[in-house]
Amino acid sequence: xxxxxxxxxxxxxxxxxxxxxxxxxxxxxxxxxxxxxxxxxxxxxxxxxxxxxxxxxxxxxxxxxxxxxxxxxxxxxxxxxxxxxxxxxxxxxxxxxxxxxxxxxxxxxxxxxxxxxxxxxxxxxxxxxxxxxxxxxxxxxxxxxxxxxxxxxxxxxxxxxxxxxxxxxxxxxxxxxxxxxxxxxxxxxx
Amino acid sequence: xxxxxxxxxxxxxxxxxxxxxxxxxxxxxxxxxxxxxxxxxxxxxxxxxxxxxxxxxxxxxxxxxxxxxxxxxxxxxxxxxxxxxxxxxxxxxxxxxxxxxxxxxxxxxxxxxxxxxxxxxxxxxxxxxxxxxxxxxxxxxxxxxxxxxxxxxxxxxxxxxxxxxxxxxxxxxx
Numbered sequence: 001x002x003x004x005x006x007x008x009x010x011x012x013x014x015x016x017x018x019x020x021x022x023x024x025x026x027x028x029x030x031x032x033x034x035x036x037x038x039x040x041x042x043x044x045x046x047x048x049x050x051x052x053x054x055x056x057x058x059x060x061x062x063x064x065x066x067x068x069x070x071x072x073x074x075x076x077x078x079x080x081x082x083x084x085x086x087x088x089x090x091x092x093x094x095x096x097x098x099x100x101x102x103x104x105x106x107x108x109x110x111x112x113x114x115x116x117x118x119x120x121x122x123x124x125x126x127x128x129x130x131x132x133x134x135x136x137x138x139x140x141x142x143x144x145x146x147x148x149x150x151x152x153x154x155x156x157x158x159x160x161x162x163x164x165x166x167x168x169x170x171x172x173x174x175x176x177x178x179x180x181x182x183x184x185x186x187x188x189x190x
Numbered sequence: 191x192x193x194x195x196x197x198x199x200x201x202x203x204x205x206x207x208x209x210x211x212x213x214x215x216x217x218x219x220x221x222x223x224x225x226x227x228x229x230x231x232x233x234x235x236x237x238x239x240x241x242x243x244x245x246x247x248x249x250x251x252x253x254x255x256x257x258x259x260x261x262x263x264x265x266x267x268x269x270x271x272x273x274x275x276x277x278x279x280x281x282x283x284x285x286x287x288x289x290x291x292x293x294x295x296x297x298x299x300x301x302x303x304x305x306x307x308x309x310x311x312x313x314x315x316x317x318x319x320x321x322x323x324x325x326x327x328x329x330x331x332x333x334x335x336x337x338x339x340x341x342x343x344x345x346x347x348x349x350x351x352x353x354x355x356x357x358x359x360x361x362x363x364x
């Protein structure tokens with residue numbers, strides 16, 4: 001367990017093996033946040049590197065007063081925000097216009113043969129997730145994939161618990177509406 | 191019949207809120223069953239994202255960067271170098287003052303000026319245009335100005351060399 005103080009001391013002291021273990025332990029969390037926040041694929045890995053370097057820089061000051069994963073998540077989220085700010089990427093810009101009606105989306109429904117070519121329903125849903133705005137994607141991932149609570153997600157994203165829940169519900173509702181509009185009834189997803 | 195709201199369905203799927211009432215409704219309502227089925231698919235897909243693959247060198251590159259960045263923190267040379275730097279600077283300034291004291295009569299002139307003009311500020315302003323006269327009075331020659339500067343630079347170079355050597359030794363030992 002990397003939250004073990006002696007293990008952290010080793011990381012701070014520059015112990016290669018401890019650093020490697022630390023990276024491996026928290027790589028998933030950092031990539032989940034950065035990859036959901038940063039739209040440009042070629043920048044994501046660099047941002048992940050910067051997040052880890054920021055972590056190593058600040059690790060000597062970590063006081064074990066909060067969960068290590070929350071602290072790491074917060075740094076990953078802030079680094080991603082800084083990057084988006086620098087690149088002037090709007091935070092809440094959805095890749096699909098939220099104001100479009102379900103009817104207008106239905107009119108664009110792909111050919112059934114194209115749908116059949118898609119790997120499976122989960123892939124289709126993940127494609128739709130990628131079209132959500134970065135904070136929605138991040139909350140969805142932290143909640144479902146990293147199994148974090150509203151409180152932990154709120155700590156990372158500096159949002160009240162109520163706002164986290166509201167964003168999560170809104171993100172899933174958008175996904176459901178798009179799925180129903182694009183892919184029709186339950187039978188067609190099977 | 192009132193359909194379940196999106197919030198009711200999500201609360202039911204997240205926490206089992208109002209499970210009995212929701213399930214009774216679902217038994218009778220195909221629209222809500224469809225919505226619940228869609229949500230279940232979303233929950234499953236979101237929880238089963240494939241692992242993100244990073245480049246093969248990601249961890250190796252990061253470990254190297256982290257080890258190099260950690261060195262100044264773990265090697266006592268860092269803090270001792272800082273104290274050495276202070277000693278070197280103090281020694282440099284002391285030598286510079288000694289040179290000025292020995293080779294010039296600047297201290298006498300300065301103290302004399304202080305006594306003579308401390309209460310007569312107007313005298314200072316009168317003195318300002320004639321810097322050349324002041325320099326001559328103090329007895330500073332250009333070559334004597336260069337000496338302390340060279341001494342300070344030598345101390346600076348020595349300090350830098352020492353710090354570099356200690357850091358290199360620490361990295362080598364690691």
